Amino acid sequence: MIFQTLLAPGDKLLLDRNCHKSVHHGVILSGARPVYLDSSVNRQYGIFGPVPKTTIYQAIDDNPDARVLILTSCTYDGLRYDLKPIIEAAHEKGIKVIVDEAWYGFARFHPAFRPTALESGADYVTQSTHKVLSAFSQASMIHVNDPRFDEHLFRENFNMHASTSPQYSLIASLDVARKQAVMEGYRLLDRTLKLAQELREKINSTGAFRVLELDDLLPEEVREDGILLDPTKLTVDFSRSGFTADELQQALFERYNIQVEKSTFSTITLLLTIGTTRSKLSRLYDAMLRLAKEGRAPRPLGRMPEIPHFSRLACLPRDAFYEAGERLPLLDDDGRPNPALSGRVCCDQIVPYPPGIPVLVPGQVVDDTILAYLARLQKTQKSIEMHGLAEDGGEFYLRVLKPQELAELPGRSLFN
Numbered sequence: 001m002i003f004q005t006l007l008a009p010g011d012k013l014l015l016d017r018n019c020h021k022s023v024h025h026g027v028i029l030s031g032a033r034p035v036y037l038d039s040s041v042n043r044q045y046g047i048f049g050p051v052p053k054t055t056i057y058q059a060i061d062d063n064p065d066a067r068v069l070i071l072t073s074c075t076y077d078g079l080r081y082d083l084k085p086i087i088e089a090a091h092e093k094g095i096k097v098i099v100d101e102a103w104y105g106f107a108r109f110h111p112a113f114r115p116t117a118l119e120s121g122a123d124y125v126t127q128s129t130h131k132v133l134s135a136f137s138q139a140s141m142i143h144v145n146d147p148r149f150d151e152h153l154f155r156e157n158f159n160m161h162a163s164t165s166p167q168y169s170l171i172a173s174l175d176v177a178r179k180q181a182v183m184e185g186y187r188l189l190d191r192t193l194k195l196a197q198e199l200r201e202k203i204n205s206t207g208a209f210r211v212l213e214l215d216d217l218l219p220e221e222v223r224e225d226g227i228l229l230d231p232t233k234l235t236v237d238f239s240r241s242g243f244t245a246d247e248l249q250q251a252l253f254e255r256y257n258i259q260v261e262k263s264t265f266s267t268i269t270l271l272l273t274i275g276t277t278r279s280k281l282s283r284l285y286d287a288m289l290r291l292a293k294e295g296r297a298p299r300p301l302g303r304m305p306e307i308p309h310f311s312r313l314a315c316l317p318r319d320a321f322y323e324a325g326e327r328l329p330l331l332d333d334d335g336r337p338n339p340a341l342s343g344r345v346c347c348d349q350i351v352p353y354p355p356g357i358p359v360l361v362p363g364q365v366v367d368d369t370i371l372a373y374l375a376r377l378q379k380t381q382k383s384i385e386m387h388g389l390a391e392d393g394g395e396f397y398l399r400v401l402k403p404q405e406l407a408e409l410p411g412r413s414l415f416n
Contacts, residue, residue, distance in 0.1 A: 001157045001158050001160075002098055003026040003027070003030040004157040006096055007031075007032045007068060010031065010316070010414065011032050011033065011067045012032070012035060012063055012066045013034055014034075014035045014056075014063060014068070014095070015034055015035070015036060016039060016050075017039055017310060017358065018048050018075070018357050019070060019072055023070060025349075027317050028317050028362060032068075032318075033313075033316055034361075035059060037051045037055055037056065037059055038309055039357070040219035040221045041306070042217060042219045045237065045264055045266055045267050046264035047077055047217060048357060049077075049079050049217070049219045049222055050079055050081050050222055050225065054221075056071075056089075057086075057089055066093070066095050068096050069086075069095050071099055072100040072102070073101065073104065074103055076262060077233060077235055077269060078103075078229050079227050080227060081225075082227065083099065083115070083117055084115070084120040091121070096124070096146065099117035100125075100126050101117055102126065102127060102128040104116070104127070104132070105127035105129050106133055106181065106185065106189060108181075109181050110186055112193060118145050123145055123146040126140065126142055129141050129174055129177050132273050132274075133180070133181055134275070135173040139170045139174050139177070188274040192232055192273065193232065196234065199284070199285065202285045206288055206292035207240075208238070208296075209238055209292060211234050211235065211236055211237075212236070212237055212267070216237075233270070234269070234271075235268075236267060236269075238267065238268060241291065242295075245268070248260075248263075249268070252291075256283070256286075256287035258283070307373065308359065309369075311364055311366070311367045311370065312365050313415055314363060314365050314406065314412070315406065315415060316409075316414070318362070320346065320409075321348070321362040321363075323401055323402075323409075324405070325399045325400055326402055327390055327399050329395055329396070330397065331375060331378070336375065337375040338371070341400065342366060342368050344365075344400040345363060345364070346360040346362060346365075346399070347401060349362060349388045350374070350388040350398070353385045359373060374386075
């Protein structure tokens with residue numbers, strides 16, 4: 001809705017490649033021309049961090065005609081941008097700034113989490129109120145701070161996506177969540193911070209598990225960028241426990257009925273919210289202590305292949321997505337990357353999860369590095385979900401543009 005309010009087809013926007021897939025869907029719906037910014041990567045733990053400031057500033061300078069910049073702060077792992085100088089740099093060029101605060105909607109209500117994106121000057125902020133406050137599932141908010149906000153156009157775009165028979169219980173739950181945050185937010189968040197510190201200390205005392213600190217999590221390229229950590233998001237290193245990621249998640253779920261939020265090859269992520277209680281933490285700590293006492297010998301853990309850099313766009317994502325295309329197998333008859341895909345233009349968004357970062361987006365050129373990465377995931381990472389690939393009879397297919405379709409696209413000239 002925000003994209004369609006701010007962007008006309010062909011308008012340029014700058015976006016973090018690590019944005020939620022709904023952002024990439026918004027690119028398709030709006031017809032915008034994206035400039036993708038590669039995230040920083042902590043290779044030791046397989047964690048994707050913020051886009052380096054130097055990369056953002058360079059993109060702003062190189063694209064003075066951009067209309068919008070969108071970033072995610074904080075990330076799934078709790079890493080927060082130093083937003084104020086970035087927003088100021090964008091505004092100097094007339095670029096609107098959207099910040100996805102899906103996992104940070106509570107921040108306004110405790111000084112330990114401030115400044116928020118709105119306080120840093122962002123024009124629009126989206127928050128998944130249902131994730132970190134007490135609204136019903138699916139209930140979210142859009143906050144507007146744009147002095148040139150076009151209310152009429154936004155409402156028209158909102159009506160385009162919203163039902164004419166809204167679920168009023170969802171809307172009411174947003175108001176209740178807002179009221180609770182205003183009246184009780186500080187107290188509840190202060191308790192959550194104390195519980196997070198208590199859990200951090202208990203996990204570290206097990207000897208087999210360790211909660212990573214900001215210095216552990218920061219990729220090298222953003223160490224001087226003023227990044228902060230949300231202490232309610234705990235990333236636990238289990239490399240000394242003797243468990244693999246799959247074994248640890250299975251043990252916690254099947255033996256202790258505990259669902260892990262996210263994992264890499266050597267870490268799991270735990271999220272604490274205003275609904276977290278000491279009894280829940282005690283149950284988690286007891287489970288991890290019992291697993292630690294099994295005394296398994298540490299063993300080498302297989303790493304995720306490193307995600308390839310973005311190749312290039314051959315056309316607008318919208319144009320590629322809405323063509324029929326053709327489906328070609330990812331692997332050839334010998335189980336190798338299919339050479340017929342090299343140089344072709346992808347029609348769909350291909351997202352291995354985890355880590356949840358698109359390897360391909362509609363309109364992107366498929367190169368040999370990307371093919372090798374996808375093929376390796378298929379062979380060695382059986383627990384990875386491959387969103388966007390078509391499956392038929394156990395074989396995966398990639399939808400790509402036919403050469404004639406690509407040649408006839410009206411927006412092709414933008415990318416020559």
